[in-house]
Structure formats: structure tokens, C-alpha cells
Amino acid sequence: MTAILPPAERLWWKHPLDRVEGTWIAIAFVWCLVMFFMMVWWHAYGRQNLSTETYKTTPQLFSEKAQRMVDQYTVRTETDLQTPVVAPPAGSDVYLIARLWSFWPILELEKDKSYRLHLTSMDYNHGFSLQPANINIQIVPGYEHVITVTPNQTGTYSVVCNEYCGIGHHMMVGRIYVK
Amino acid sequence: MSNATTYRTCPRSGLQFESQAEKLMIANAVAAVVFLLIGGILAIGVVLTRWPSIHWLEADTFYQVLTAHGIDMLIFWIIFFEIAVLYFCSSTLLRCRIATPKLAWTAFALMVIGAVVNNVAVYQGGSSVMMTSYVPMMAAPSFYLGLILFAVGALIACFVFLGTLVIAKREKTYQGSVPLVTFGAITACIIAVFTITSGAIILVPTYLLSLGVIDSVDPLIYRTIWWAFGHSSQQINVAAHISIWYAVAAIAFGAKPMSERVSRGAFLLYILFLQLASAHHLLADPGMSTAWKVVNTSYFMYFAVLASMIHGLTIPGAMEVAQRAKGYNNGLFEWLRKAPWGNPVFSGVFISIIGFGFLGGISGVMMGTEQLNMIIHNTIYVPGHFHATVGGRHDPVVHGADVLPDSGAVPPRDDQSDAGPLAALPVRPVDVLLLPGDDGCRHAWCVTPALGHGVQRQRAGLRMAGCGLPDDGARRHRRHRRDCRWCDLHLHHRWLDPVGQAPRYGRPEQRDHADPADCTDLGRADLWLDGVCCAGHVRAGHGVPGVLHPLLLHQLEIPLHLWGLLSPEDRSGTS
Numbered sequence: 001m002t003a004i005l006p007p008a009e010r011l012w013w014k015h016p017l018d019r020v021e022g023t024w025i026a027i028a029f030v031w032c033l034v035m036f037f038m039m040v041w042w043h044a045y046g047r048q049n050l051s052t053e054t055y056k057t058t059p060q061l062f063s064e065k066a067q068r069m070v071d072q073y074t075v076r077t078e079t080d081l082q083t084p085v086v087a088p089p090a091g092s093d094v095y096l097i098a099r100l101w102s103f104w105p106i107l108e109l110e111k112d113k114s115y116r117l118h119l120t121s122m123d124y125n126h127g128f129s130l131q132p133a134n135i136n137i138q139i140v141p142g143y144e145h146v147i148t149v150t151p152n153q154t155g156t157y158s159v160v161c162n163e164y165c166g167i168g169h170h171m172m173v174g175r176i177y178v179k
Numbered sequence: 180m181s182n183a184t185t186y187r188t189c190p191r192s193g194l195q196f197e198s199q200a201e202k203l204m205i206a207n208a209v210a211a212v213v214f215l216l217i218g219g220i221l222a223i224g225v226v227l228t229r230w231p232s233i234h235w236l237e238a239d240t241f242y243q244v245l246t247a248h249g250i251d252m253l254i255f256w257i258i259f260f261e262i263a264v265l266y267f268c269s270s271t272l273l274r275c276r277i278a279t280p281k282l283a284w285t286a287f288a289l290m291v292i293g294a295v296v297n298n299v300a301v302y303q304g305g306s307s308v309m310m311t312s313y314v315p316m317m318a319a320p321s322f323y324l325g326l327i328l329f330a331v332g333a334l335i336a337c338f339v340f341l342g343t344l345v346i347a348k349r350e351k352t353y354q355g356s357v358p359l360v361t362f363g364a365i366t367a368c369i370i371a372v373f374t375i376t377s378g379a380i381i382l383v384p385t386y387l388l389s390l391g392v393i394d395s396v397d398p399l400i401y402r403t404i405w406w407a408f409g410h411s412s413q414q415i416n417v418a419a420h421i422s423i424w425y426a427v428a429a430i431a432f433g434a435k436p437m438s439e440r441v442s443r444g445a446f447l448l449y450i451l452f453l454q455l456a457s458a459h460h461l462l463a464d465p466g467m468s469t470a471w472k473v474v475n476t477s478y479f480m481y482f483a484v485l486a487s488m489i490h491g492l493t494i495p496g497a498m499e500v501a502q503r504a505k506g507y508n509n510g511l512f513e514w515l516r517k518a519p520w521g522n523p524v525f526s527g528v529f530i531s532i533i534g535f536g537f538l539g540g541i542s543g544v545m546m547g548t549e550q551l552n553m554i555i556h557n558t559i560y561v562p563g564h565f566h567a568t569v570g571g572r573h574d575p576v577v578h579g580a581d582v583l584p585d586s587g588a589v590p591p592r593d594d595q596s597d598a599g600p601l602a603a604l605p606v607r608p609v610d611v612l613l614l615p616g617d618d619g620c621r622h623a624w625c626v627t628p629a630l631g632h633g634v635q636r637q638r639a640g641l642r643m644a645g646c647g648l649p650d651d652g653a654r655r656h657r658r659h660r661r662d663c664r665w666c667d668l669h670l671h672h673r674w675l676d677p678v679g680q681a682p683r684y685g686r687p688e689q690r691d692h693a694d695p696a697d698c699t700d701l702g703r704a705d706l707w708l709d710g711v712c713c714a715g716h717v718r719a720g721h722g723v724p725g726v727l728h729p730l731l732l733h734q735l736e737i738p739l740h741l742w743g744l745l746s747p748e749d750r751s752g753t754s
Contacts, residue, residue, distance in 0.1 A: 002429035003359040010355045012439035028488035032481035039477040054465040125313045136556040145465035162557035
């Protein structure tokens with residue numbers, strides 16, 4: 001009868017459903033269906049889905065590709081570390097390395113142009129958190145994640161690491177310019 | 180292998196505790212609270228560092244403190260407490276001895292050793308890897324070893340729980356199905372076995388990696404399996420927590436589940452689908468297909484959400500039904516206003532329903548949406564979510580402390596000279612043995628050894644000489660409208676305690692009917708005894724406004740006041 005005693009009816013699964021309960025379950029079930037179909041619908045028609053294009057990679061392979069891009073498209077260097085600022089052509093493959101504890105290089109993109117952004121980590125897990133746009137993507141070592149990005153606002157964006165990656169985690173900040 | 184089993188009955192709750200099981204519950208619950216305390220102290224370091232104007236700790240110390248805070252709170256505290264709950268829901272609720280107490284102590288020792296080893300590894304400084312400890316970031320081997328020892332201990336404890344269920348079944352300590360609360364605990368246990376096994380599957384290779392035995396563990400596989408441990412350990416808590424809510428609804432309100440079928444069905448949905456919540460940690464990861472994300476975090480997960488929605492109705496619903504049966508029928512919410520807010524058992528649960536169920540649950544379901552996850556993943560929203568859930572569950576400690584055994588129990592004084600209220604029972608009053616309580620509460624207990632098996636429902640029009648049973652919450656601090664503790668009238672009599680002691684409920688200067696028989700008929704109690712399963716096993720309901728507190732389990736416990744307050748007619752008996 002009470003919840004701390006065995007049920008009074010031996011056949012508790014035949015216990016009748018209260019009307020209120022039945023209604024509530026129906027409402028909840030319908031709402032679950034709505035949420036489920038929204039997720040599928042949004043995936044098909046929304047424009048806010050994470051790409052699933054992923055390749056296995058190694059730090060050597062990825063840094064070679066990134067270095068090639070940097071050698072080709074660097075327009076200037078910034079910061080004390082002489083970090084290259086890279087302005088790759090629209091539609092090209094853009095490589096962003098996350099490593100202890102920086103993002104390399106700085107990217108300069110054009111508004112309303114699409115780029116294929118390749119993300120990976122050289123060492124630990126890192127996080128790609130684009131601020132203040134607030135887009136958050138996990139960066140996992142050994143996996144190259146390819147995301148198509150189309151900046152729709154100009155400005156200076158920060159890339160903040162939001163996955164704990166050791167003692168310098170809180171200083172790991174990168175930059176993306178959108179012109 | 181066990182010693183002779185001895186039982187004691189808690190005079191406050193009427194629950195029956197087996198001595199070994201009781202010691203194990205206390206040990207596990209105390210260990211849980213100790214880790215809560217350690218985690219809480221560490222939290223000071225976290226907060227004072229994140230507070231920009233103070234920024235107390237250096238980075239290395241901060242990350243060390245944060246690692247220990249996370250593990251102590253999210254793993255050690257929770258699982259120690261869950262083990263105590265499992266023992267309570269098996270041994271105490273099913274009134275049987277605990278299976279293999281020595282093994283249970285071994286499990287406890289392993290858990291304590293594991294937790295200490297892990298904590299020491301963190302404090303030594305080489306293991307500031309956060310609770311998640313994602314490879315390839317490595318901690319000291321003892322960090323993983325501690326977690327593994329702890330997990331093995333917890334796994335053994337789960338099997339002790341399952342063994343206890345077998346004993347109860349074999350020794351026929353209950354009839355029919357297990358109580359709903361135990362059913363929920365079984366759900367928690369099944370999820371725990373899944374969780375701990377996942378932990379072992381991924382932490383053992385990581386331990387070997389830290390020793391240099393193997394070369395690598397794939398970071399993405401680590402994340403996938405680790406979360407089946409890391410998040411599911413929180414799901415153990417969801418199931419255990421909801422079981423406790425049902426228990427408290429029963430203990431504080433005498434509420435019964437609206438429908439056993441619905442509540443148990445919801446627990447079954449938990450077993451099937453709840454662990455899939457761990458998939459939402461990977462929504463922002465590379466390498467997971469859209470189909471995988473949709474199937475796990477949406478299609479399957481919403482069955483578990485549906486179950487939570489059901490519990491979200493049935494638990495407050497059961498409380499409402501019980502309150503309305505006591506006469507709190509005015510308006511939509513009188514039943515809630517008149518709930519025993521002063522009773523920490525209830526108010527703790529209420530805080531928990533708001534924090535854990537409402538804030539934590541809803542924020543969690545939102546995170547599980549693929550598109551929303553992109554703006555939430557690894558942001559401050561996430562600590563917001565799990566502090567609502569983990570903070571919201573502070574209450575198991577509060578009401579757990581109430582439900583769990585209180586030491587210093589004194590056996591009830593044997594005083595049967597007065598037939599007391601039972602004289603008024605039209606139903607075979609001689610069958611009922613009345614014992615007054617032991618302490619200042621002056622509870623009276625009635626046990627009904629001679630009510631035979633198979634009694635479906637007997638209603639006793641128990642006239643309680645006009646006195647309602649006071650609960651110690653809503654009617655305790657009466658500030659307005661009523662003067663009399665027992666009824667709705669304004670009075671000018673001074674309350675005189677019949678036994679010459681200060682009344683426990685209410686203030687000595689409170690004005691009450693000197694003779695409660697003068698009270699209005701609020702004070703008439705309808706008492707039901709029903710569903711007698713075995714000798715001494717009575718369920719009781721009552722039609723009195725207020726709470727029969729604490730509501731008995733196998734004995735009917737009348738908090739009383741009533742004891743000395745029967746009118747002469749009633750004392751003389753009507754049978």
C-alpha cells in the first residue's frame with residue numbers, strides 16, 4: 001500500500017490507472033515525441049548542426065598540412081610569439097592546431113565566405129569555444145574534425161580552450177579575425 | 180558465517196533494523212558524509228579562486244583542489260550513500276538479515292581504501308587530471324588503482340544487496356512483490372552494476388597505461404566508455420533518489436503510490452534507457468554519427484525522460500492525495516500549504532524536488548539536445564546543471580538521517596494496564612496490544628499480533644476523544660486563527676499536560692482545550708488497519724487532519740498526547 005511495504009494487490013501490474021495519471025503520461029509522451037521529432041527535423045532543416053566529418057590523424061600529418069597552409073597564406077605575425085596570421089582563400093581548407101597551451105595559427109577569414117575548418121589536438125583533449133559567438137566543440141587528439149564555417153559577422157573572436165588540459169589551461173586562448 | 184542475527188525496532192519510525200545491516204548502513208552513510216565534508220571544504224578553495232577579486236589559489240593548487248572536489252563529490256559521496264540506501268531498502272524494508280555481512284564489510288573496506296588512495300594520489304600533486312581524467316593526460320598509477328579498488332568494493336556491495344533480496348525471498352520475510360522503494364533500489368543497483376563495470380572496462384587499461392604495460396588508450400573510446408561510468412554513476416543516484424522520495428512520501432505523509440503499475444513501469448524504463456544519458460557528453464565530439472546521437476540522446480533517452488515525468492507527477496500526486504484525505508481540500512494548493520514544512524524530512528525532499536528534479540532534470544534534458552549542446556558544451560552551464568542535481572540531493576543526508584537508524588534507542592515501556600484508545604475499536608480490540616512510547620514523545624504503539632493473515636481492510640471508527648493527532652509541522656507553530664492545538668477554535672483555556680510534562684508539540688503557554696473532548700470533530704479519527712501480511716504487520720491509514728507522525732510501518736504508532744487524553748467514555752470502552 002505505501003511505497004515501503006509490499007503492494008496490497010499481488011497483481012500490482014493490474015492496478016488501474018488513475019485518470020489524472022493517464023492524462024499526464026499521454027501529455028508527457030506527446031511532448032517527448034515532439035522533442036524527438038524536433039531534433040530530427042532540426043537536423044534536417046536547421047542550420048546549426050555539428051559536422052560529423054572526421055578522420056583519424058597523427059600530430060605529424062596534421063602539423064605538416066597546417067604548416068603548408070601557414071607557409072602559403074601568412075599575411076603578418078602577431079603577439080610576442082610571432083604567431084602567424086593566416087588569411088586563406090575562401091572555400092579552402094583551414095587548419096587550426098590546439099596544443100599545450102595555444103591555438104595556432106591566428107586565422108583571418110572573410111565574412112559570408114565558407115571555409116573547411118580542420119580541428120585537432122597535438123596532445124591532450126582541448127575545447128574549441130568561439131567567443132562571444134558561443135560555439136563549443138570538443139577537440140580530441142588523434143581525430144581530425146572537419147567543420148564548414150561561414151562567418152556572418154565581422155569582428156575579432158576569441159577561441160577559448162574549455163576542456164581542462166593541465167596547468168596552463170586557463171591561458172590557452174586563440175584568435176580569429178573576420179573581415 | 181554470520182553471527183546470530185539480532186533485530187531492534189526503531190521506536191521513532193517503527194522500522195526494524197538488523198544489527199549487522201544497521202552497522203553497515205551507518206558506516207557507509209558516515210563515510211559518505213565524510214567525503215561530502217571533504218568535498219565541501221575543497222569547494223571553498225574553488226569558489227574563492229573563481230571569485231575574481233579574491234583569486235586565492237595558484238593554478239596548480241586550484242586544479243588539484245578542483246580534481247579532488249569533483250571526485251569526492253561526484254563519485255565517493257554519492258556511491259557510499261547509495262550503498263547505505265541499498266542496504267536500507269533490502270534489509271530494513273524487507274525485514275531480513277543482510278547477506279554475507281563479512282563480505283559487505285570487505286566491500287566497505289575496499290571502498291574506503293580505494294577512496295583514500297585516490298585522494299592521496301591527488302594531494303601528492305601528480306594527478307590533477309580532473310574527475311574525467313581523459314587520456315592521454317595521465318595521473319599517477321595509484322589514482323587509477325584507488326578508483327578501481329573503490330569500484331570493486333561498490334560492485335561487491337551491490338551483490339550483497341542482491342543476495343539480501345534472495346534471502347528475504349527464501350525466508351519469506353515479505354509476501355507478494357517487493358515494496359516500491361525496494362523496487363527502485365533494485366533499479367539503482369542494476370544501473371550501478373552497469374556503471375561500475377564500465378568503469379572497470381576503461382580504468383583498468385588506463386591503469387596499465389599509467390604503469391607502462393600498454394602503449395595507448397584511444398582518447399575517443401576512453402571518452403565513450405568513461406562517460407558510461409561517469410554519468411551513469413549519477414543515474415544510480417537518480418533511481419536511488421526517487422526511491423527515497425517515495426519512501427519519504429510514505430513516511431512523512433502516509434502517502435501511497437497512486438498506481439503501483441505506473442511507478443514501477445517508470446522504474447523499468449529507467450533500467451532500459453537511463454544510462455544512455457551518458458551519450459550526451461559526446462554530442463560535441465568528432466566521430467559520432469548523427470544517427471548515433473539521435474538514437475541515443477533523443478529516441479531512447481526520452482523514454483527515461485518520460486519516466487522522470489511520471490515520477491514527477493506520482494510523487495507529489497501521492498502526497499496530495501494523502502493530504503486531501505486528511506481534509507486539506509480548500510483550493511488547489513491547501514494540501515501543499517499545510518504540508519509539514521517544519522519537518523526537515525519533508526522540506527528536505529521539497530528542496531530536492533525543486534533542485535534535483537526541476538532545475539537539474541530540466542537543464543539536463545536541454546543539454547541532451549544536439550543543437551543546444553553546441554552552445555552549452557563545456558560552458559559554465561554544465562557546472563550549473565550538476566550543482567543543481569548534486570546539490571539538490573543534499574537532502575538524502577537530511578532525511579536519510581531521519582530514516583536511518585537512530586542510536587540511543589530505548590525499548591518501549593510496557594504499560595498495558597489501560598486499554599486506551601483501542602478500547603474504542605469495534606474490531607476485536609483484544610487483539611491489539613497497545614504500548615506507550617518510551618520518551619518525551621509518548622508515542623503509543625499498537626501492534627496487532629492476532630490480526631490474522633488475509634485481512635483485507637478493517638475500518639475502525641476510532642473516536643479519539645475529540646483530539647486530532649497533531650503533526651509536528653503545519654500545526655505546530657500555530658500563529659493565526661487557531662488557538663487550540665487540536666481543533667479550529669479560539670479558546671481561553673490553558674493547556675495542562677495530563678502527565679505533568681511540558682507538551683512536546685507546541686509551547687507550554689499555548690491555549691488549548693483543557694478537555695480535548697470539547698474539540699470539534701476535526702478530532703475524530705478514522706483509523707484503517709489493512710493489508711495484514713503477517714503477524715505484527717499492519718498498515719495503517721487515518722482520516723485525521725495532520726500527520727500521524729512518524730507513521731508506522733509494521734506497527735501503528737500514535738503520537739500521543741492522545742494517550743492521556745481519552746474521554747472517560749472512550750476509556751471505558753465500547754466493545
